[in-house]
Amino acid sequence: MGNVLVVGDAPRGKLGAGSLEVAAAGRLLADALGARLVGGLIGRDLKDAAETFLTSGVAELYVVDDPRYEPYLGEAYAAAGEAILAASAPRVALFPHTLDSREWVSRLAVRRRTGLVTDCVRLAVDDGQVVMAKPVYGGSVVAECVVRDEPQMATMRPGAYEPAAPGAVGRITPLEAPPVVPRARVLEETREEGPAGPRLKDARIVVAGGMGVGGREHWHLVEETAAVLGGAVGATRAVTDLGWVPSVHQVGLTGTSVAPDLYIAIGISGAVQHLAGITRAKTIVAINRDPEADIFRLAAFGAVGDAQAIVPAFVERVKQLRK
DSSP: OOEEEEEOOOGGGSOOHHHHHHHHHHHHHHHHHTOOEEEEEEESSOHHHHHHHHTTSOSEEEEEEOGGGSSOOHHHHHHHHHHHHHHHOEEEEEEEOOTTHHHHHHHHHHHHTOOEEEEEOEEEEETTEEEEEEEEGGGTEEEEEOOOSSSEEEEEOTTSSOOOOOOOOOEEEEOOOOOOOOSOOOOOOOOOOOOSSSOGGGOSEEEEEOGGGOSGGGTHHHHHHHHHHTOEEEEOHHHHHTTSSOGGGBBSTTSBOOOOSEEEEESOOOOHHHHTTTTTOSEEEEEESOTTOTHHHHOSEEEESOHHHHHHHHHHHHHHHTO
8 A cells, every 4th residue: 555645836935825735635535545644845945835734744745855946847846756756655646736737747647657637626535446536528527537557646626625734743854856957948937916915716705807897997896896895806717818907816717716705706607617616616696787697507696787887886885884
């Protein structure tokens, strides 16, 4: 019986939000399999990130810490990941589903000649087999997959599991950074300014807008609603593609999957790619001119009408109630 390995992410030396979620998924799986839970980290200046990740209950944490891992290059990360797999001998290896891991973990699976299931939302053990579940067809179907080769690899969707509670603290095992000559090099990095207010993935309230807002000049309706509620601003892909707001605000299958207590959709028709990113919202409120819009299928409450008439009245009422 091999170990269960959970590999966190630590961009710029800080432990990523999904790392403790993956650790929680790994802990449950290790318990079900009667296996040992171990961890891995790749990056630069990982002392603080490693100490935090170690509290997730991993018995041993394999760390590859080297300046060459910043800025990120997929080939270098895949080589480091292979070193961690060799040291930890896992039966199952889990990773956060991030923009970077979509690339380098795929490379790693090819190098190890094994299968990879991406964007998983649930793991289970059935008759000794690890079953990995992921949404497909825009979230309308959940596929259950079994990887025949080992290590069985999966990336886990953000928010699929609650972050791991503190557990027994194991030990850190440093590994040498393997030599690699990447075929590409980063010449320059430009970082997009992050949104003000709560981050989408952490927000308890998200107010999102689509093309039905009526134009860029009316986008303030979304921002004012989010501000008065203390929520984060979200958007459909069509809106971000047009440049109304930066892509960091995009909600959906190709953007951020969110799980707020309240999701307000203003002028969003409800394309399957968008709906796939909001299925874990506890309460959805939709405002749309079209009474047949697909967004109403998920909404607990809906208002049929023009957002430009409905939203200002709603914002004003909230302000009155908060006086």
